[in-house]
Amino acid sequence: MTAPLLDVRDLTVRFALPKPSLFAPRPHLEAVRQVSFRLDAGKAFGIVGESGSGKTTTAMAAIRLTRASGGQVLLDGEDLLQLDDEAMRGKRRDVQLIFQDPYSSLNPRARVVDIVREPMDLMEIGTPQDRLDRVRELFELVGLRPDQLNLFPHQFSGGQRQRISIARALTTNPKLLVCDEPVSALDVAIQAQILNLLADLKDRLGLSYLFISHDLGVVRHVCDHVAVMYLGKIVESGPTDALFEAPQHPYTQALLAAAPSLARRKSRGYVRPLKVSGDPPSPINPPPGCAFAERCPRAGDICRSTPPELARSGAVDIACHFPGPPEV
Amino acid sequence: MSRLLEIDDLRVTFRTRYGEVTALDSVSLHVDAGETLGIVGESGCGKSITALSVMGLIPQPPGRIAGGAIRLQGEDIVGASPARLQALRGAEVAMIFQEPMTSLNPVFTIGSQIAEAIMLHQNVGADQAFKDAIALLDRVGIPSPDRRAHDYPHQLSGGMRQRVMIAMAVSCRPKVLIADEPTTALDVTVQAQIFDLLNEIQRDFGAAIVLITHDMGAISEMADRVAVMYAGRVIEEASADDVLDFPQHPYARGLIDCIPALGRPDHRLAEIPGVVPPLHLLGAGCAFAQRCAHRNDRCDREKPSLVNHGRHPVACHGAEESRL
Numbered sequence: 001m002t003a004p005l006l007d008v009r010d011l012t013v014r015f016a017l018p019k020p021s022l023f024a025p026r027p028h029l030e031a032v033r034q035v036s037f038r039l040d041a042g043k044a045f046g047i048v049g050e051s052g053s054g055k056t057t058t059a060m061a062a063i064r065l066t067r068a069s070g071g072q073v074l075l076d077g078e079d080l081l082q083l084d085d086e087a088m089r090g091k092r093r094d095v096q097l098i099f100q101d102p103y104s105s106l107n108p109r110a111r112v113v114d115i116v117r118e119p120m121d122l123m124e125i126g127t128p129q130d131r132l133d134r135v136r137e138l139f140e141l142v143g144l145r146p147d148q149l150n151l152f153p154h155q156f157s158g159g160q161r162q163r164i165s166i167a168r169a170l171t172t173n174p175k176l177l178v179c180d181e182p183v184s185a186l187d188v189a190i191q192a193q194i195l196n197l198l199a200d201l202k203d204r205l206g207l208s209y210l211f212i213s214h215d216l217g218v219v220r221h222v223c224d225h226v227a228v229m230y231l232g233k234i235v236e237s238g239p240t241d242a243l244f245e246a247p248q249h250p251y252t253q254a255l256l257a258a259a260p261s262l263a264r265r266k267s268r269g270y271v272r273p274l275k276v277s278g279d280p281p282s283p284i285n286p287p288p289g290c291a292f293a294e295r296c297p298r299a300g301d302i303c304r305s306t307p308p309e310l311a312r313s314g315a316v317d318i319a320c321h322f323p324g325p326p327e328v
Numbered sequence: 329m330s331r332l333l334e335i336d337d338l339r340v341t342f343r344t345r346y347g348e349v350t351a352l353d354s355v356s357l358h359v360d361a362g363e364t365l366g367i368v369g370e371s372g373c374g375k376s377i378t379a380l381s382v383m384g385l386i387p388q389p390p391g392r393i394a395g396g397a398i399r400l401q402g403e404d405i406v407g408a409s410p411a412r413l414q415a416l417r418g419a420e421v422a423m424i425f426q427e428p429m430t431s432l433n434p435v436f437t438i439g440s441q442i443a444e445a446i447m448l449h450q451n452v453g454a455d456q457a458f459k460d461a462i463a464l465l466d467r468v469g470i471p472s473p474d475r476r477a478h479d480y481p482h483q484l485s486g487g488m489r490q491r492v493m494i495a496m497a498v499s500c501r502p503k504v505l506i507a508d509e510p511t512t513a514l515d516v517t518v519q520a521q522i523f524d525l526l527n528e529i530q531r532d533f534g535a536a537i538v539l540i541t542h543d544m545g546a547i548s549e550m551a552d553r554v555a556v557m558y559a560g561r562v563i564e565e566a567s568a569d570d571v572l573d574f575p576q577h578p579y580a581r582g583l584i585d586c587i588p589a590l591g592r593p594d595h596r597l598a599e600i601p602g603v604v605p606p607l608h609l610l611g612a613g614c615a616f617a618q619r620c621a622h623r624n625d626r627c628d629r630e631k632p633s634l635v636n637h638g639r640h641p642v643a644c645h646g647a648e649e650s651r652l
Contacts, residue, residue, distance in 0.1 A: 050515040051486075157603045187370040188542055189600040192586035196597055214515060217545075221588035221597065244590060258520035260545025261590050266364070267569050270549060272524060276517045278471070279485045 003077055004038040005208050006045075006062070006176060011035045011071035013054070013061045017284065029284050031057045033232040034071070036310075039225075041175070044202065044209035046223030046240070048216060048255070052280060054232040055212045059178050062210065063095045064088060075176070093123055096169035100181035102161035106153040112164050113149040119171045138167040142197060159190035166197065170205070178210045183218060195221060216259045220244050228252050231280055231291035238316030248316060248323040251276075251292045257326075273326065290321065298322045331399070332536050333382065333421070333504045334358040338396035338406075340381055343389060346608035351377045353560045354396070356634075359504065359553075362530065364537040366551030366568065368544060368583065372604045374560040375540045379506045382538075383423050384413040400504070419449040421504040422497035426512055428489035432481040438492045439465070439477025442499055449500045464495040468525060487518035491525065498529055505529075506538045511546070523550055544584050548572055556580045559604060559615035566640030576642035578620050578652065614645065622646040 013032040020027070032054045039045040047055040060066040062073050064080055073080045080091060096119075099105040106115055113135055120131045136146055142163040153161055162182060169177055179198070183191040195218065201207055213219050219226055220240055227237035228251065236249040247253045254276040264270040276295050281287055287294065293303040302321050310319040340352040352374050359365040367375045380386050382398055384405060397404045400420055405413065425431040433441055442461035446452060452460070458477070465473035468491040481489055490510060497505060507526065511519035527550070530537055539550050547554055547568060554571040556564040556579065564577045575581040585598035602619045613628040614620070620627065624645070632643040637650075646652045 050517060159603065188544075189370055189582060189586050190603065192588075192597040192599040193601070195588065196599055199596070215588075216516070217588035217590050220590055255516060256590065258516040259590055260516075260519070260523075260543055260549050262545055262548045262572055262584065262587065264545075264549050265569065265572075266549060266551065267567070272520060275520070275524065277469075277521065279487060279518070 004074075005041040005076065006039040006210065007072075007074040007077075008038070008058075008062050009036050009072040009074070011058065011061055011073065012069050013057050013066060014069040027284070030286070031232055031283060032061060032068075035227075035229075035232075035234055036071075037225075037227055037234065037237065039176070039208055039210060041208055042202070042206045043225065044211050044223040046211045046213065046219040046226040047229055048213060048219050048226060049229035050214065050280060052231075052283070053229040054283075055229050056180055057232075058229070059180060059210055059212050063097070063176075063178055065097075093172040094175045095178065096172060096174040096176075097178045098162070098165050098169050098180065098182045101185050102158055102165055103153075103185070105165055106161055108153055111150050111152060112156070115153070115164065116168045116171060119168060123172055125172065134171060135167070138170055141170070141201070142167045143193075157190070158186050159193055162186065162194050163197065166194075166201070170201070174207070176208050176210060178212075180212045181214070182211075184213070184215065191218070198222060216244075216255060217261075228255065231283055231286060233291065233319065234310060234317070235292065235320065236316055236318045237310070242315035246325065248313060248318045248325070249320045250296050250298050250322075250326070253326045254295075290319075331358045332361050332401060333538075334397075334399040335378070335382070336397045336399065338378075338381060338398060339394040340377055340386060340391060341394045342391050342607075344608065349607040350394075350610075351391070351560050351607060352381065355557075355560070355562055356396075357555055357562065357565075359536040359538055361503065361536055362534050363553065364530065364539055364551050366547040366554045367538065367540045367557060368542060368547055368554060369557035370542055370604050372559075372607075373557040375557055376508055377560075378557070379423060379508050379538065379540055382421060382504075382506060383417055384408070415449075418445055418502065419500045420502055421506065422500070422502040423506040423508065424490070424493050424497050424510045426509040428486065428493045428513070429481065431493060432489060434481055437478050437480055438484070442477075442492070442496045445496050445499045460499070461495070464499055465492070468492075468495045468498075468529075469521070470495075485518075486514050487521060490514060490518075490522055494522070494525060494529070498533060498535070501533055501535075503535060504538065505535045506540070508540045509542070510539075519546075526550070542583075544572065544587055556583070559610060560607065561615070561643065562634055563616070563643040564641065565634065570640050574639055576637070576639060576647045576652075577616075577644045578622055578646065579616050580642075614643075620646075622652050 014028045014030050017027045017029055035058050049055045061068040068081055116135045117131050144163055183194050211223055223240050226240050226243050227234045230251050236252045257272055278295055289304040289306055290308055293299040308319045308321050310317050335357045338352055338355045341348050341350050369375050393406050398406050439461045443457035446457040446460050462473045462477050470476050470491055511522050551568045554568050555562045558579050564580045582600035600619055614632055617623040617627040626645050632645050634641045634643040637648045
């Protein structure tokens, strides 16, 4: 078995909260709790979950944009969390990022040619002429025209801006592209364009994606492997097909039941079978047992007292005391 | 049968620096009691302008209702006095907006904001209105409503805020409820809760719902009838099943095919190339022609009108000539 490109082990992120009083101990919020996953080269790993589930924090901690409080992140066998700042800067070539909002992630006062070239300037890659050639090449690769090189971001539509972000992320020939909700801000028709572009790039350049999204349809389309997060923990993880076709965790099942689908018709009297009420609990004071217990239709006494451990069950890993297909 | 809400040949224009542009072009829609009409399209298609026209909330100027009628239970509200519109808004037709945080006043408690709406339209005192507000919060599924009524909007989650918006919108039992992308800012589980709540409310109050969305999945779960809009025109209109199973317009097909499905095996997504053209650049022909795989000369020359070519009304030359 080959070593994975990215191997995240027991990653934990803790944020300090304000002290309630001068002499009280400082409380902490555990946004990510012992998350482990592996991403093979050329594959896409998806993290899904509701807002506040820690999916973005996990990805940001994995590439050291948020400080992790514990765990290991092995990129090609090297622990990113142990690198000194200068070595980490060098590693950033291999890891690039696409943000959710293409409006706020591009400098409005810079021409797009400069925006896309800037990573190469910072990393001192090639001669200025090489850099310009590379920008032209990338523009074509992501489906933009060379005559658009000297325009400003506001002259582009949302989908085109996301293409610019992708071109910028590709300048350094990264191995890993972290996509943080790359299509949530786009219209459905444009969303399909960007998803197809990402799929093409993965095939042509052998890229790996760490893909964060709340949209299960998008994740199903893009990812080879999916982890479902809830309140900072992975509750179910496995190959995309296995997870979507036979989800074992009640939360995964609820997420799938909640996602709108063309197969569910009002005219045929569709009524949602699995309803999840309420909101996730606060991560500041998480419940002692399973975090999902309060909203779970299957929860028993053990769920409220003992947190379930992530364990292998068939094709997937699952953290649940009562896994299994949904009861109808 | 009399129509609860009927929009007839509505034309709305806006003055811009490019001259006067037509934001809505001969839009005709209707919705009956107990029915949900879905309006679907990308941003810039005129969905929200349609909703704002019905609420009498088009900023004038720069906007102008250049023609047509909006009849609410037979009464034409185009050109109605501001006082009359004020009386209708909330009582007869209410709206739920996309972003609940910006639609609620941050410096008043949610209970008092709902009570304000009740006192505006019903002849009740402040105490009774506040009690009614608590009952409504309970109805929309907010836990411990008597305590929550004293909370400020920032103390609630996004889903809770949208519930408060719904409570406020239904406080006077409006006959028409317009929901403008009510769940875009919310998680899927919360979106499902809000959809279920809207359906319950419709059953209880018999209200007509106009649901504005860009998501064909939401249409499938919520709508009885669908109008697909593009560049300010209705380009296809039929029952939800007809539109979803037999979409006629290439744009409607594109909107359905470009959704990454939950249960389908991997394949390339259909995409609609390009973007919605800016309104001032609309030519004489079909607004969708630039993005359409089936265009021909006639599409560039002549605007198609909404006509039934066999299945249901569609505005497409290709459908008319059965060459799609």
